[in-house]
Amino acid sequence: MGTFSAMHYRCLMPHKPSAHVRRPTPQRPMRVRWWLLWCAMWCLCGAPALAQPAPKVLRYAMVSDATTLDPVSFSDIYSVEVAGSIFEPLYRFDYLARPVTVKPQLAAALPEHSADWREYTVHLKPGVFFADDPAFGGQRREVVAADVVYAIKRIFDPRWKSPQLPNFAAMGLTGLNAVRQRALDQKTPFDYDAPVEGLTAIDRHTLRFRLDKPDPRFIFSLTGTVAAAPVAREVVEHYGDSVGDHPVGSGPFVLASWRKGSQIVLARNPGYREVHYDEEASPDDAEAQAIAQALHGRRLPMVDRVEIAVIDEEQPRWLSFLQQGLDLVLLPGTFAPVAMPGGRLAPNLQRQGIVAQKLARPDVVYTVFNMDDPVVGGYGPAQVALRRAIGLGYDNDEEVRNVRRQLGVPAQSLVPPSTYGYDPALKSEMSTYDPARANALLDLYGYLDRDGDGWRDRPDGSPLVLQYHTDKTLRPFNELWKRRMDGLHLRIDFVPGQWTEQAKAARAGKLMIWFLSWNASAPDADEFLRLAYGPAIGGDNLSRFNLPAFNALYDRQAEMGDGPERLATIAQANRLLLAYLPIKAHVHRLQVSLHWPRLQGYQPHPYLRPFHAYVDVVPNPVNP
Known part of the structure; x- marks a missing residue:
């Protein structure tokens, strides 16, 4: 019970009756009346308000800001991680199941398909609504099939210049590319009302x-x-054009605020439908089984707010976590020897109840060469030799050992672990470090020091300068590149910039060499092969590689059912990428996540980006 003020005390104490007041008999009813009066005055004079539970807030950091929250306009993982809790796809991956399984989200069931895999029918759940927004004029707005049609058609609208276009155009939705082409040819607005057979x-x-x-x-x-x-x-x-700052979906969260380059805040969607935790853990995963049992039936989302800080530097991100400003952190490689000596969580972190979890990420870190660039691009023997020499002269093993502190596996191809088409027995030139062969290739194809300045020149005698686009977070990688290229007498300059601006420039073919990563969205090699697929230039294909033989192999494997023949086709496509080397694969990363015990239910997932709806934050857990 709270502390009373003097006014409360005077209100609650019985007064001595005046002489003219007749004392009632018997006394027991009088005590009852005083008790009733005490209760009444308690209410009237201001009883302490019942304490409201504090909002549950999930706090963590991303290394880069979202570019936009308009789904038609982004392709980066940071935007996906935020927008994925605002918008809902038709299907999703189960949060706990390994191997991963697909579950309906807005769809009522898995799709029905024709025998030839060319027609799919999807039924949506009725009674799903968009979050409230002034655009709806005060009315609740149900999600209907036409909204999916509209969303996909937007990708084809030239107005939005969607980086998703190459991916969706390659799906072959019958008639949709023709509507786009008509708008381009006639210089008229895209006709959203035109019937399309494929959608x-x-x-x-x-x-x-x-x-x-x-x-x-x-x-x-x-x-x-x-x-x-x-x-x-x-x-x-x-x-209109500012829709990327006003995302409206049917998901469990809405955008509360966005300070560009600093912080994104999501708030629970008050109109979100009733969805309960029903994730299915694998029988041999005891930890996931415990989570499934503890959270089964809980209404989603379980937290009220998600506060995402944008912290691109490792040290501030790590210190913020240690000071409990963040519930979760992906262990920065710089601090791996301190936090995980010998691959085990440090004793001082164990004593604080911190939990460490490892995930072999289905991703690839790679260097992309612009095949349209006059220095490193091209398909002739000399240009191919230059790229292959650069690849042989860079040491993937040293990157894993010294820069990543063993948090990775040297890549033998673009296809990563945990995806269909990955060959664990493959050993290729992709991760071979052989400076002698690299120098021999350069000598053989005329990349010689013709002016005596200590640096190799191009075969025509013009200066050879590699321009590697980077940012301040990549200094250890830049230093490794510099040492290894110095060993080949190749001059390399580093061009700093912001990731978002670099991404735009790369899609436009304006960067010579860039360092980035690709994270799988599905457990299949297809999307990694798309990184070099000609029709995907300007989208996923930032190398602008366009080899007809490779494109044909990509198309062939895309139409095959899984089996030995498809695996052989994927392997053949990988051999062409190794021969021409438009992309130098470095590493498949090992992710270590650390979280405080107050974050409950967290499991790193290889494909599901937004985890916000599946976790709870308990300020004082009983069993830390």
């Missing part, structure tokens, strides 16, 4: 997709893909 809302809650070619894995195009999540046309028309 149809049959009724209010039923979608039909028809493809130009078979696609046995089409469901992955609808799983976790925010670009295909339903979008309300009236929202886009209401906000």
